[in-house]
Amino acid sequence: MTKGEIVLGCLAPHPPHLVYAENPPQNEAFSEGGWETLRWGYAKLARKLKTIDYDAIVIFTPHWQTYIGTHFLGLPEFKSKSVDPVFPNLFRYNYDLKVDVELAEAMHEETEKAGIITKMMRNPDFRVDYGTITSCHLLNPDWDKPIVTISSNRNSHYYSNEVMIEQAKALGEACMKAIEKSGKKVVLVSSHSLSHRHFVTEAPLPEDMSREHIYNHSQYVWDMKIIDMFREGKMQEVVDIMPEYTEQTIAETEAGGLIWMMAAMGVPSYPAEIYGYQSVIGTGNCIACWDPNTNTRELVL
Amino acid sequence: MSEDSPILFGLYVPPHPQPLLSPDANQGYSNLRAAFETCRKRIEESDADLILVYSTTWPSVVGHQIQALKESIWTHVDDDFHYLGSMPYNFKIDTDFANEYCSAAKKRGLHARTVEYEGFPIDTGSVVALSLLNPDNRIPACIVSSNMYANRSETIVLGKSASDALIAQGKKAVIVVVSSLSNRMFTEHIDPADDRIHSSKDNEWNEKILQFFADGRLEDLSQLSREIHGQIRVQKVVAYKPAWWLASAMGQHNNYQGEVLAYEALHGSGGAVIQLTPSTGSFGDKEFDEDDVEFYQGDRNVLNKGNF
Numbered sequence A: 001m002t003k004g005e006i007v008l009g010c011l012a013p014h015p016p017h018l019v020y021a022e023n024p025p026q027n028e029a030f031s032e033g034g035w036e037t038l039r040w041g042y043a044k045l046a047r048k049l050k051t052i053d054y055d056a057i058v059i060f061t062p063h064w065q066t067y068i069g070t071h072f073l074g075l076p077e078f079k080s081k082s083v084d085p086v087f088p089n090l091f092r093y094n095y096d097l098k099v100d101v102e103l104a105e106a107m108h109e110e111t112e113k114a115g116i117i118t119k120m121m122r123n124p125d126f127r128v129d130y131g132t133i134t135s136c137h138l139l140n141p142d143w144d145k146p147i148v149t150i151s152s153n154r155n156s157h158y159y160s161n162e163v164m165i166e167q168a169k170a171l172g173e174a175c176m177k178a179i180e181k182s183g184k185k186v187v188l189v190s191s192h193s194l195s196h197r198h199f200v201t202e203a204p205l206p207e208d209m210s211r212e213h214i215y216n217h218s219q220y221v222w223d224m225k226i227i228d229m230f231r232e233g234k235m236q237e238v239v240d241i242m243p244e245y246t247e248q249t250i251a252e253t254e255a256g257g258l259i260w261m262m263a264a265m266g267v268p269s270y271p272a273e274i275y276g277y278q279s280v281i282g283t284g285n286c287i288a289c290w291d292p293n294t295n296t297r298e299l300v301l
Numbered sequence B: 001m002s003e004d005s006p007i008l009f010g011l012y013v014p015p016h017p018q019p020l021l022s023p024d025a026n027q028g029y030s031n032l033r034a035a036f037e038t039c040r041k042r043i044e045e046s047d048a049d050l051i052l053v054y055s056t057t058w059p060s061v062v063g064h065q066i067q068a069l070k071e072s073i074w075t076h077v078d079d080d081f082h083y084l085g086s087m088p089y090n091f092k093i094d095t096d097f098a099n100e101y102c103s104a105a106k107k108r109g110l111h112a113r114t115v116e117y118e119g120f121p122i123d124t125g126s127v128v129a130l131s132l133l134n135p136d137n138r139i140p141a142c143i144v145s146s147n148m149y150a151n152r153s154e155t156i157v158l159g160k161s162a163s164d165a166l167i168a169q170g171k172k173a174v175i176v177v178v179s180s181l182s183n184r185m186f187t188e189h190i191d192p193a194d195d196r197i198h199s200s201k202d203n204e205w206n207e208k209i210l211q212f213f214a215d216g217r218l219e220d221l222s223q224l225s226r227e228i229h230g231q232i233r234v235q236k237v238v239a240y241k242p243a244w245w246l247a248s249a250m251g252q253h254n255n256y257q258g259e260v261l262a263y264e265a266l267h268g269s270g271g272a273v274i275q276l277t278p279s280t281g282s283f284g285d286k287e288f289d290e291d292d293v294e295f296y297q298g299d300r301n302v303l304n305k306g307n308f
């Protein structure tokens, strides 16, 4: 069997606002649009994905929060409605998705071998979190590839950002081993915002873009610093600065997604492709990808 | 004082699903289950019109969310304890009260909204509490979220708004706080038979808090909230808020009859079922210099002023 590989790694933020703004038939809420910088960026990245040959999407989500280890979706199909507990006015999405259980089990096994506490999730009534659904919908609106969702173990809450980073690295390396053994071509998705301070009030029309801006300038400056490092391919520096960045901007990187993805990809030293940056209800969101293939890697923005 | 209160009694219950889904896996879980049953009977014997739940496992970002869907029906599965089974629910919600609570909160300066959506994911803690305390929907319920950024003044005002809304509608309620005491769980899977409080320190703090509860010293606990947060709460949110909400809804004093019906470990965290009933006669020795708050003024925007 040929060795499996990671064909792309995507940073894919999941504010439900972006799906709401698209008005797909799966979502019950109706909008007049909004957040185009991110949505157009997502559309461009989705077009790139269409040109890539891959078998499955593996996504790490902050909205399946587990305190007892790392959990993997472990049933072949999930069909239900996802209602965002925080923005139910925007996101009530009917999903019907397929899981690559074989790959999930392989990652579970490899992760366990690495000494990480794990669990397969086999309850058919389980609702897939809105982070997974939002990022996957925007990257692949056709839903024609199976996915694997990995829960985020909240080491930042229980211990510290440093412990979170150690664990996320070990998880990423174990997932990489499993992918190589599987012979599959896999797209990794780290689903989260960058700076993550929200406004606690909402405009009467949530998509009123005259009201949208970053929560404060400090968040913006930090986000730009990190994005500059993405551009320059300084991912080891990003990993090193992560505890400070996460603390200063209460970033959604606290869940460990970016570190997990970087570790699985061998901490890239090549430039990321940047597809857009915009605030959503005050949080900072960047769409980016790391393309290991030098022939297809582009300067996007 | 007690004759005027719209709140007949308050309950403090744990959010974990074991008492509902696996009560026989550990003697402690069944003790908690039995305590829930006792509370259920007491609610039945009271003339409560409503059960109002404040749940720490329902975080909100945009202000304070209040469940208003008259028939809230779904099957819930916990993020961590999915292997213990599913939790089908069918809750009858008092929509009129939810609307009243929302407008009472707004009158006190809070950003609040009702949520009324089919399939809304009611949180584990609320599902466990309402399933065990009100299994047949004998009386309607309402649930309010815990804003993840809210601190003391906002939470105190949210509690007072609950009381305002009950008085406005002339309703008697049992109010329920869903929260652990110490909330550090074991980070590995354990045999339920081996469950215990995560550390002696957590246990000692829990015991101290339970003494205050047993003595009916609710306002003293409210004043100790910041200390409790620092000592035995995993720092997921900015503050330990349940005692603030409970005290400001029921009355900010120590005139309560307290009863600890059970205290047990739930995967390492401290789970207690406690009842507080308004009574007479004050007990307590705390005096506090943080202001009481009637109206929420919002953030002070100190960050934006720092550059000058």
Ligand SMILES: [Fe+2]
Pocket (backbone or CB within 6 Å): A014, A062, A063, A131, A192, A193, A252
């Ligand atoms: Fe998020």
